[in-house]
Amino acid sequence: MALTEIHRGNGVDIPTTPTSSVGEVVYPPVLASEGRKKGIFPRVIVTGEDMTRRAEELRNIPLGGTTSRISVRYFVENEVLRNLTRKQKEELSPLLEGIVELAGDGDAFSDCSIVYLGNNSPERHTDPAVFAAEIQMAQNIFKSPPSSKEYDYSQFTFREITPEDRVDNRIIDQYAQLYSAFGWNREQVVTILQNPASILLGTFVNDQLVSAGMAERAEFSIERNGVLHPFVMYEITEAATQVEYRGMGLYTKVARELMKLLALTDIDLLYGESNLLSEAVLRAAHALERTSSIETLEKYGFYPRALEQHVRISGGPHDMRPETEKNDLLPTSMTRDKLLQYAYAL
Secondary structure (H helix, E strand, O other): OOOOOOOOOOOOOEEOOOOOOOOOOOOOOEEOOOOEEEEEOOEOEOOHHHHHHHHHHHHOOOOEOOEOEEEEEEEEEHHHHHOOOHHHHHHHOOOEEEEEEOOOOOOOOOOEEEEEEEEEOOOOOOOHHHHHHHHHHHHHHHOOOOOOOOOOOOOOEEEEOOHHHHOOHHHHHHHHHHHHOOOOOHHHHHHHHOOOOEEEEEEEEOOEEEEEEEEEEEEEEEEEOOEEEEEEEEEEEEEEEOHHHOOOOHHHHHHHHHHHHHOOOOOOEEEEEEEOOOHHHHHHHHHOOOEEHHHHHHHOOOOOOOEEEEEOEEOOOOOOOOOOOOEEEEEEEEEHHHHHHHHHHO
């Protein structure tokens, strides 16, 4: 679901199960993993009244039973966000968890943003003091100069996992070993490797896999002015590093190599949903020049938020939190134009 490298000295930033976080263009939202209903609204929002109407619809979706969280993404014209009345902002604010601007995607949505709305049942909330501390840490990091620390990568080889690799039992076994500490089995690893829509990148010492990451592709269409327009998103996700190789900057290097590959695709948006418990995860996102959705929320006059108790991010074998406790995630992103500038400067 997000970035890796770590917090508490021992973990990574991968979900407890290897599931897609992109979701479907479906509305009303449908049941997904971890007690959530989620979806993507199928057309662009062009008025403030429509935006608040959708928020009220989301607020009225029943919570309870197997559902403790509702999460929906909407494509919204930036002009709508700029011109919301005070009353409309007050109605939206309790549900508004993130805004990702699409300026620079080079396509039909460059004057739009993706707006995250979420609603949780009473038992699915982060302690307010903890939530405030997470937000404050993220704000401090993204307002500071990004890290310029240099690492020695001379002992490592970074390469894309080929179609031949994906069916190679030796590679499969190494992936299974890498993820086994977080409860994944070999069958789940095979599912990831066999997804042709994802770009996988591995870090090797000689022939041994020591770190891995992937870019998961989602392609769908959104209606605007009666016309369907395609949109392509890639999420940097499912990243993990063997214990003895952590703290060596491998995630940042893997992400950069993936970004070079993504710059050659038809991508509109690169994003991650970054674990707010992990200072290193946030610093890596900042070093990779992604924009924090907190910054965009503040730009449009909303207080800082994040995806509250969205999914559980494994802290590794020493994670002693109750199984019901999830993680708060911060959307961080980069549109096509910025990605091209960044990748070609590497």
